[in-house]
Amino acid sequence: MLGRLARKLRMLGYDVFYRAGIEDNDLKRIALRERRVLLTRDREIVETSLPIDVRLIESDDVGEQLVQVVRDLGLSAGPCSFTRCTECNEPLVRMDKEEVRDLVAPYVYRTQDAFAHCPSCGRIYWEATHVEQARQWLRDVLDGSFSEEDEPGVTNILVTGRPGVGKTTLIRRVLASLPAEAGGFYTSEIRENGRRVGFSIESTGGARGTLAHVDYRGPYRVASYGVNRDDLERVGVAALDKAVEGSELILMDEIGRMELCSEAFQAAVMRALDAATPVFGTIQAASNPFLDAVRARSDVEIIEVTTQNRDAMVAVVGRRIAGLMERE
């Protein structure tokens, strides 16, 4: 029940064993064998007499949980973040910048210097802004000035799901239900004689371009399409930058494999996600360094749309977006 707390503690560099759904007896055995402090929300475990240090975590709130653990166990600011995989608890292994050149997005490669990977799951970590924020957060907990509001929260919502499941329809229905004007771009299919032959890109301001087409010849290809990097940048980058400047909500529909060909576009996406203005968009389910970097951000929430939930999600997502816009 304490998965979020476990990840936070690992992010700060602490050695934390956690397994969802583990039996109480296995948990006790591991705590005993590995001489761990057992953290639990379960009063029954605390009340069993055990030759291990068991602490009852009082709060449901992950911020309060962390404050309690840091205070109760007298944790110091000693261990630094960026030393442990937040998913596996495995110590990270440092990598030279040169080694990650082809493994991370060009934007990340260009703006980051310290990299490490998890030898267990292979995830690559870099000292991005959120790691700095985690360190500040721990300092605040330790000197008592921590409050829940300081936790870097979600400011961006991206919808994902299988192709054709209705991501763009969901976006349009949610936008129609909101009083705000969104700025950004849409992509849509270009069809000829019932066959998909490409994708167009269109800004909310009315600029149009061809994102990709089967007949387009160029150095950038995704599946059978040639990607038109000039139009992607002329329409997409300009639309995002304009939205960051003056919109209440930034729209990006969608980000996926085609966008990998443009570093300028990737940088514009990151600028939009960094901005205080909320982003609402869609992201392909595919894995590649750029999309993985977007999904890994602590300020991005990914919402999966399926044929079962897509109608119900209009109201749910609408409320989330409205909430983000109020907060900003």
Ligand SMILES: [Zn+2]
């Ligand atoms: Zn890992």
